[in-house]
Amino acid sequence: MRRNLFDQWEKSIKTSSSKTAVIHNGESVEYDRLYDSVIGTACYLVERYNIEINVPIAVFMSKSINSVTADLAILAAGCPFVNLDVKTPLDRLINSVKTIRPGIIICDTKSSTLIADIDIPKLIIDEVELQNKDVVLLSSRRAHLIDTDPFCIINTSGSTGTPKGVILNHRSFFDFTDWADEVFGFNGQEIIGSLSPLVFDIYVFELCLMMLHQSTMVVLDATLAMFPAKLLQTLQDSKVSYIFWVPSIMVNIANMDLISKIPLPSLELVWFAGEVFPTKQFLYWYDNLPNACFVNMYGPIEITLDCTFHIIKERPDEDEPLPIGIPCENTDILILDDAGNECTAGEEGELCVRGSSLAMGYYNNKEKTDAAFIQNPLNSAYPEYIYKTGDVVVKDQDGIIHFKGRRDSLIKHMGYRIELGEIEHLIIDNLRIVKYCCAVYNYQEKEIVLFYEKETEISAVDFRKELRRVVPVYMIPSKFIRMDELPRNTNGKIDRMLLKEQVNQ
Amino acid sequence: MSDILEMLESLKPECDFTNCENYIEEGYLDSFDIVLLTSMLEDKYGIKIDALDILPENYSNVDAIASLVVKSGGTV
Numbered sequence: 001m002r003r004n005l006f007d008q009w010e011k012s013i014k015t016s017s018s019k020t021a022v023i024h025n026g027e028s029v030e031y032d033r034l035y036d037s038v039i040g041t042a043c044y045l046v047e048r049y050n051i052e053i054n055v056p057i058a059v060f061m062s063k064s065i066n067s068v069t070a071d072l073a074i075l076a077a078g079c080p081f082v083n084l085d086v087k088t089p090l091d092r093l094i095n096s097v098k099t100i101r102p103g104i105i106i107c108d109t110k111s112s113t114l115i116a117d118i119d120i121p122k123l124i125i126d127e128v129e130l131q132n133k134d135v136v137l138l139s140s141r142r143a144h145l146i147d148t149d150p151f152c153i154i155n156t157s158g159s160t161g162t163p164k165g166v167i168l169n170h171r172s173f174f175d176f177t178d179w180a181d182e183v184f185g186f187n188g189q190e191i192i193g194s195l196s197p198l199v200f201d202i203y204v205f206e207l208c209l210m211m212l213h214q215s216t217m218v219v220l221d222a223t224l225a226m227f228p229a230k231l232l233q234t235l236q237d238s239k240v241s242y243i244f245w246v247p248s249i250m251v252n253i254a255n256m257d258l259i260s261k262i263p264l265p266s267l268e269l270v271w272f273a274g275e276v277f278p279t280k281q282f283l284y285w286y287d288n289l290p291n292a293c294f295v296n297m298y299g300p301i302e303i304t305l306d307c308t309f310h311i312i313k314e315r316p317d318e319d320e321p322l323p324i325g326i327p328c329e330n331t332d333i334l335i336l337d338d339a340g341n342e343c344t345a346g347e348e349g350e351l352c353v354r355g356s357s358l359a360m361g362y363y364n365n366k367e368k369t370d371a372a373f374i375q376n377p378l379n380s381a382y383p384e385y386i387y388k389t390g391d392v393v394v395k396d397q398d399g400i401i402h403f404k405g406r407r408d409s410l411i412k413h414m415g416y417r418i419e420l421g422e423i424e425h426l427i428i429d430n431l432r433i434v435k436y437c438c439a440v441y442n443y444q445e446k447e448i449v450l451f452y453e454k455e456t457e458i459s460a461v462d463f464r465k466e467l468r469r470v471v472p473v474y475m476i477p478s479k480f481i482r483m484d485e486l487p488r489n490t491n492g493k494i495d496r497m498l499l500k501e502q503v504n505q
Numbered sequence: 506m507s508d509i510l511e512m513l514e515s516l517k518p519e520c521d522f523t524n525c526e527n528y529i530e531e532g533y534l535d536s537f538d539i540v541l542l543t544s545m546l547e548d549k550y551g552i553k554i555d556a557l558d559i560l561p562e563n564y565s566n567v568d569a570i571a572s573l574v575v576k577s578g579g580t581v
Contacts, residue, residue: 087532223529226536229557252540256556414537461518468519473535 003147004170006075009035009211010139019188021210022065023238024219029065031214034072040130041073041106041123042138049121051103053078053141056153056363058102058120060084061111063198063219066125070106071152071198071207078141079103080150082165083198086111091470094118095162096155099364147171152204153363154301157410157475159421165363168201172304172357173208179329180205181212183309184269184293188213191266193240195220195231195249200415201305202244202273215242228253232262239266244297246415247277248446254284264289273297273306275412276403276443280318287315298324298403301417302372302387304357307331308401323400324393331355334386335395340377343395348404351393354386409496411441413448414474423448423467423475431466433458436486439477440500447478449503453486506581509570512545527565539564546570550579 002008017032029037045051057074059081061067067083074081082100084093097105097118105115106123115122148169155163180186186209194217196202209215218238224231232253235243250272253259270285270292277296286294299306310325327333335349336342343349354376361369376384392404409420420439427433427450437452452458460480467476487495513522520533528534534542542564543554554577563573571581 223561226529226534226539227560229559230561249536252536256559258556261557459518464517465519 002174004075004142004145004149005151005173005208005211006072007139007142009072010135012212012214019214020216021214022068022217022219024063024065025221027065034065034069036133037069037130038072038076039133039135039138041069041125041128042076043132043134044128044130045073045077045104045106045123046137046141047132049104049123051077051079053144054080054149055103056080056082056100056150058082058084058097058100058105059198060086060105060107060115061125062086062108063194063203063221064108065219066108067198068207068210068217068219070125072211074106075151076138076142078138078145080152080167082153082155083203084155085197085199085472086114088472089468089470090114090117092163092472096165099162100153100165101364145170147174148360150360154201154204155199156301156417157419157422158368159419159425164365164368166301167360167363168204168301168304169360172359173204175330175355175357176205176304176306176328177208177212179331182329184295186213186215188215190215190242190269191238191240192217193220193235193238193243193245194218195225195243195245196415197222201301205244205305225249228256228258229262232258232264235264235267236262240264241266242269242271243267244271244273246274247272247281248275248414250285251278251281254281257284259285259288265291267292269293269295271295271297273299274415277322279316279320279322282312282322283315283318286312296322296324298401299353300387300389300391302359302389303331303353303355304359307353307355307357308333310400321402323396323402325400328355331357333401334376334378335393335401336377342378345395345397345399348392348394350407351389351391351401352386353389354384358385358387409439411448413441413446416472416474418448418475420448423450423471423477426470427452427467430470433463433466436494438486438494438496438499440496440503442503444504445478448476449479449481450477451481451483451486451499453483455484457482506567506571508549509546509567509574509581512542512549513567516541522567525566529561529565534564542570546574546579550574550577550581552577552579 019031021031021034057079059070071081104121108126150167151170153165158164194206294312296310297306298308308324310323332354334352337349373385376386390407423439434452439450463480487498489495516538
C-alpha cells in the first residue's frame with residue numbers, strides 16, 4: 001500500500017543506485033550517493049533538533065544538489081518541506097515564517113547570512129559533518145504517517161500582504177503522478193530540464209518523478225532563462241527529454257527563432273502551464289519540434305499542480321486560443337454560475353474542482369481556508385469540499401474546456417500567481433506612499449500597471465526603491481500612472497474594470 | 506556609451522550602473538530587461554543582434570554591451 005512518497009523511493013532505490021540523479025553546473029550526483037546524504041542529513045535533523053513528525057521544515061537556498069538533498073531529507077524525517085525564495089525581501093520572508101513557523105530552516109553558508117536575524121534554528125547544510133545513518137530510526141518515524149499527512153507547503157500571494165501556505169499531502173501527489181504515468185508513461189528514462197524555481201509546484205512534481213521513477217534532473221539556473229541561447233544549448237548538451245515550463249520563457253525563445261539554430265532532437269515531451277501561451281509563439285515550438293508531444297496544463301496549486309490538460313494533436317489556427325482541455329483522471333470539474341448551478345455547454349461560469357488531490361487548506365489560516373474550500377453546492381447530503389478557482393471558463397459541445405479570464409484581480413505573471421490587491425495593500429497600508437491606487441494587468445505587454453491618486457507625481461524610481469524592500473521583483477509594476485482622481489463606480493469603489501479595459505484596449 | 510547607460514538607467518532607475526562590474530551577477534537585470542534592452546539597442550543603432558549573441562558575457566557591463574553593438578554592425 002502506498003502512503004508515503006519517501007517510502008516508495010526507498011523501496012526502489014536498490015535497483016537504480018548508480019544512475020545519475022541530479023546534474024547542476026557540471027556537478028552531478030548518483031542515486032546511491034544522493035540517498036546516502038539524504039539519510040545522513042535526515043538523521044542529523046532528527047537527532048540534533050529533536051523535531052516531531054509533521055512539523056514543517058523550511059529550505060532557504062538556491063536551487064542546487066543541496067536543495068534537492070534538503071527537501072528529500074525533510075521527507076525522510078517524516079516532515080513536510082516548505083521552500084523559500086532567496087530573493088524574497090526580508091520583511092516578506094518573516095511574514096511567511098511567522099505564519100508557518102517551521103521547526104528549522106535548512107540553508108547553506110551563502111544564504112544563511114541573509115536570514116541571520118530570523119530567530120529559528122538553522123542547519124547549514126554544507127557545514128555539517130554527517131555521521132549517523134540510521135535508516136531504521138527514520139522509517140520508524142514515518143511508520144506513524146498516513147497518506148493525508150502533509151508532503152509540502154507552498155506559499156502563494158495573498159491579498160492582505162501575507163502569503164498563504166498551501167498544504168499538499170502525499171496522497172495528492174500519488175493521485176497526480178498516477179494520472180501522469182498512465183497518460184504519458186513516465187518510467188525513469190526521462191531527463192528533466194528543471195527550470196522552475198524551487199518555490200513552484202512544478203519543481204515538487206519533478207522531485208516526485210525522482211522518487212517514483214529515478215528520473216534524472218538537470219537543474220537549470222534562473223540566469224539561464226535570461227539567455228535563451230545558453231539555455232537551449234544546455235538542453236541540447238544534456239539531452240533533456242522532458243520539460244515543464246511556464247510560457248513566458250518559451251515565448252522569448254520563439255521570438256528569437258532559436259530552435260532552428262539550436263535543435264533539440266532529444267526533447268520528446270513538453271508541458272506548459274501557469275499562464276496563457278499565445279498560439280502564434282506556441283506554433284513556433286510545434287512546427288520546430290515535430291516529434292515532440294505538447295501539453296497545455298491548467299490548474300490552481302490548490303488542486304496539486306493541475307486539474308485539466310490538453311494534448312495538442314492537430315495544428316491549431318494562429319488566432320485560436322489553446323483550450324485547457326479535459327479533467328485529469330480522478331478529478332472532476334464543475335462549472336458553476338453565480339447561483340451555484342451547473343452551467344450548460346456554451347455558458348460561461350466559474351471553474352470549481354473536486355478530487356483526491358485537493359489541498360488540505362492554508363497553513364494556520366482557517367479564515368482563508370473556509371472561504372476558498374467550500375461545500376459542494378450540488379451536494380447537500382454529506383460534507384464534501386470543492387475549490388473555487390475564480391477562473392471563468394466555458395465548456396464547448398465536445399466537452400473541451402476553454403479559459404476565458406478571471407473573476408477577481410488575481411494574475412499570473414512570469415509564472416507567479418499574484419494578487420494585484422496585495423500590491424495595492426502594501427503601497428497603501430505598509431509603505432503609505434499614496435491613499436488610493438489600483439493595479440491592473442496589461443495582457444499584451446505582460447506588465448503590471450499601477451494607477452495612483454495624488455496631486456503631485458511620484459517618480460518610478462521612488463516607487464521601485466520603496467517596493468523593492470517589501471516585494472519580490474516580479475511583483476513590482478512596470479508603469480506608474482498618476483491621476484488627479486481615480487475613476488469610481490456608483491458605489492464609490494475604484495472602477496477596476498474601467499482601468500483594466502483602458503490598458504488592454 | 507552614455508546612450509547605453511541612459512537606456513540601462515531607464516530600465517532600472519534604482520541601480521547604479523556606473524559602479525558595477527557585473528550586472529548579471531549582481532542581479533541588476535532580469536530576463537525581461539534583457540529582452541527590452543536588446544530591442545532598444547536594435548532600434549537605437551539600427552542593428553539586428555543575433556539571438557546567439559545574447560549571452561551573459563555580452564551584457565555584464567557597459568563596455569561589453571558596447572562591444573556587442575559594434576560586433577552587430579553598429580557604431581557607438
